[in-house]
Every structure is written in structure tokens, then in C-alpha cells.
Amino acid sequence: MDKRHLLPVVESPGFETECYHNIRLSLLLAHAGSLPWYHSHFMNLTLKSTGADLFPVVRFEEHLDVYSEVLEETPLVRCGDWVETARNTLGEGRYMIVYFNWRNIPCSRYYNKQDMFHEALVYGFDDERAVFHFLAFDVNGKGYGSSEVSYGLFGREMTRLAAEDLHAQRWFAFYGFPASVIRLKDGPASRPDTRNMYFALERGRVRGNGSQDETFAMGHYVNEYLSVYFRQLAEGRPLQAKEFIYWNIIVHKMILHKSLMLQRVVYLQSGTDSGQLDLLKNLYIKAKTEMDRVKWTSIKYQRTKASVYLHQLSDHFQTLYELEKRASAMLMEFLTLSHLK
Incomplete structure (x- = not known):
């Protein structure tokens, strides 16, 4: 040895x-052979709200069991x-x-x-x-x-x-x-699992109830819930200052998600010439830019406590909801048409 x-x-x-x-x-x-598997996962974010004065928990849908595939x-x-x-x-x-x-x-x-x-x-x-x-x-x-x-x-x-x-x-x-x-494991996939990607997007249609302290949302509806949530904060909903650290962690995680979706589209482009993917790429570039704005607006609010920034955050997440709702539908259509070729 x-x-x-x-x-x-x-x-x-x-x-x-x-x-x-x-x-x-x-x-x-x-290991380069793992990239097709990687780009077939981490499609969805989930949100769980568990208390009136606690920041909602956002995480990727996947847990450790997903690695049993590779x-x-x-x-x-x-x-x-x-x-x-x-x-x-x-x-x-x-x-x-x-x-x-x-x-x-x-x-x-x-x-x-x-x-x-x-x-x-x-x-x-x-x-x-x-x-x-x-x-x-x-x-x-x-x-x-x-x-x-x-x-x-x-x-x-x-x-x-x-x-x-x-x-x-x-x-x-x-x-x-x-x-x-x-x-x-031996024999990694040589191409992305488009079936897995499609059904991940289909699962990502769980809409949270912004009027309830405890709720669950998934996919682009995470953005919609957060838009309502920040508007509620601006109107007086309580949030403990100690929750700011979790707020910032979740913003970082959501920026990562937008980056991953953009990388995924670029990866798919390497195997095909599709105008639809060009449009998708532009949508996710806009989503990533909007999420960067969320980061800086969050910092401004945490430093000043000025409610104007909470209203801006609500607007940013509404924009993200609209962008990702459109992008999800477009990506599902692309995957479907690719499957039928």
C-alpha cells in the first residue's frame, strides 16, 4: 500500500x-460521472412555518435517502x-x-x-x-x-x-x-433522469396558507408564501431578532437553489440546441438577480428595522413567484417534448 x-x-x-x-x-x-445524477436532483425547495414569531424553515426536498441511488x-x-x-x-x-x-x-x-x-x-x-x-x-x-x-x-x-x-x-x-x-456505486447514469426532474416539478405545486401560523409550501409557492409573510411582518406580525440568523441562512440556501437551476439549464443546453432553454436560462438569470436583491434588502432591514424594506422584500418574492411559476411550466414542457422525441 x-x-x-x-x-x-x-x-x-x-x-x-x-x-x-x-x-x-x-x-x-x-467524480464527473456523478454530474447527470446531480443535475437530476435538488429541484424543489420546501417551506414549513411552525410559529407566529419564528422565521419559516426552507430546505431542499431531498434527504439522505436520495444518495442510495449513487x-x-x-x-x-x-x-x-x-x-x-x-x-x-x-x-x-x-x-x-x-x-x-x-x-x-x-x-x-x-x-x-x-x-x-x-x-x-x-x-x-x-x-x-x-x-x-x-x-x-x-x-x-x-x-x-x-x-x-x-x-x-x-x-x-x-x-x-x-x-x-x-x-x-x-x-x-x-x-x-x-x-x-x-x-x-458502479455504472453511474450517463444522462440526466428527466423523469425524476419532471415529477419533482409536478410535486412542487403545494401552496401554503398565508393566513395560518403553521403551514407547508413547495416549489414556486415557497416564494408566494414568503411574499405574504414579509407583508405581514410589515403590518406588525412579530419576529424575534434571534431569528435573523435563520433568515440569512435561508436566503443563502435560496440563492443556491437559483444558481443550481441555472446550472441545470446550462447543463441541458450542452446536449441540445433549444430556443426554449435559452428562454429558461434568461428566466433563471432574472430569478438569481432577484434573489440577490432579497439578500441585500434583508441586510438593510436587519440593520435599520425600517418597514419599507419589508414591503420591498414582499415585492421581490412576488416577482420570484411569477418568474419561477413560468419557468417551472416551461421546463416541464421542455422535458415532455424531449421525452416524446
């Missing part, structure tokens, strides 16, 4: 606001020698997801401060320096990036984790706790 071995990873897949996606996409996007994840709960197992796994071209209590890891922002159980993607080893290479959140002063852990600390932490924290952290089991071996 080589004394040093690094598997390919992408350090910035863009899903920092949904950590379990970010970890796995760091692996997948490093990744094989094998749980690893206990083993005799964690270091040797990890070295052998990486040497065979497979990755590992491991959980640490980051209080015990020197490169972490939580080191010697607080308990924080979270995953890392181990992608390489170096025998000369006796370290493993990994990607994780909040390491070396970065929100997400690469770092190293010594063989000795890795072995001690994994042994301690399995012995002391297995029961308390058991709810992370299907997220990869305490460790999982991951490999790409």
Missing part, C-alpha cells in the same frame, strides 16, 4: 447550510483498530464518514469549549506524517474545509466515541454515526 493516498474531493460544493448534503457532495462532485454506505460501529481500518479503506478507494466530538479535536472552533458531535469526510492518509486528511465544518478558522488529525488522536477519539457516546448520539445512526464506509 502507498505511504500517502488522497482520494478526490471538492472542498466547496455549496451546500454548507445542509451539512449532510455538503459532506456527500464533496465526494460525488469530485452511494453505498456501510455502517462501521466498532472495530479492533480504527487507524488500520481507515488506512485500508482509503487505500481501496473508499471514503469514510466519521463523527467526532469536536471538543476533542484541536483544529476545531469547539476545541476545549463545548460538546459538538458532527461528521467529517475522511479522504486521505499520510504515513510519514501519521495523519488522516478530512473535510469538516468549523475547522482551521473556516466554515467548511480540509484539515488533518493524527493517527493517535483519531484512534483514541473513535474508540472513546463508540464506548461512551454510542447510546446518547444514536439518533445520528442513519447519518453515518459513529462511522460509515462509502463507495460510489
